[in-house]
Amino acid sequence: MTQDTLEGLFVSELKDLYSAENQLTKALPKMAKAARCEELQQGFVDHLQKTQQHIERLKEIFKRLDKEPGGKKCKAMEGLIKEGAEVIEENKKESATLDAGLICAAQKVEHYEISGYGSVKAWAGLLGLTSEAALLNKTLEEEIETDSNLTKLATGHINKEALSGSNGSGDNGEETNGGDKHSTNRIKRTKNRMR
Numbered sequence: 265m266t267q268d269t270l271e272g273l274f275v276s277e278l279k280d281l282y283s284a285e286n287q288l289t290k291a292l293p294k295m296a297k298a299a300r301c302e303e304l305q306q307g308f309v310d311h312l313q314k315t316q317q318h319i320e321r322l323k324e325i326f327k328r329l330d331k332e333p334g335g336k337k338c339k340a341m342e343g344l345i346k347e348g349a350e351v352i353e354e355n356k357k358e359s360a361t362l363d364a365g366l367i368c369a370a371q372k373v374e375h376y377e378i379s380g381y382g383s384v385k386a387w388a389g390l391l392g393l394t395s396e397a398a399l400l401n402k403t404l405e406e407e408i409e410t411d412s413n414l415t416k417l418a419t420g421h422i423n424k425e426a427l428s429g430s431n432g433s434g435d436n437g438e439e440t441n442g443g444d445k446h447s448t449n450r451i452k453r454t455k456n457r458m459r
């Protein structure tokens with residue numbers, strides 16, 4: 265079906281986001297289960313609740329527009345979720361490396377959603393749909409906040425633990441310190457390879 269109106273494009277993109285959010289509700293519990301860091305686990309659980317609110321907001325917008333939310337599958341989210349599943353398969357269970365990979369996969373999802381919500385929010389404003397634009401903006405802000413929380417977790421400690429090969433919880437001093445010697449050797453090896 266071809267579209268030549270901004271309203272048609274707006275509804276089509278809302279359907280894409282509705283499909284994306286629904287797919288995500290099935291993937292987030294698996295990501296939470298695979299995460300080793302408790303803060304990351306909690307982050308995925310919290311974002312699942314937010315994702316359910318995002319779905320409710322989209323349903324509300326479809327109702328106001330007198331349109332049906334279904335009928336479209338977001339292929340990009342399907343691919344991003346598959347990549348997340350690969351991260352879980354390819355990395356050692358309970359490892360900081362797996363956590364770092366999960367954050368990367370989750371941030372790809374958030375960036376996809378941020379792009380979509382940024383566009384539909386702008387289009388809603390242009391179409392004079394002020395309250396719909398406000399609802400979409402709420403979701404957009406939550407996606408941005410989630411992305412920023414993931415960055416904080418990665419740069420705060422998870423990336424460093426992945427570098428040192430730590431499999432501890434991050435607050436387990438013994439395992440983290442135990443990884444220090446390995447970390448130094450690994451950095452030396454990496455530097456040698458880069459020469």
Ligand SMILES: [Fe+2]
Pocket residue numbers: 285314315318377403407
């Ligand atoms: Fe969302």
Ligand SMILES: [Fe+2]
Pocket residue numbers: 311315373374377407410
């Ligand atoms: Fe999200």
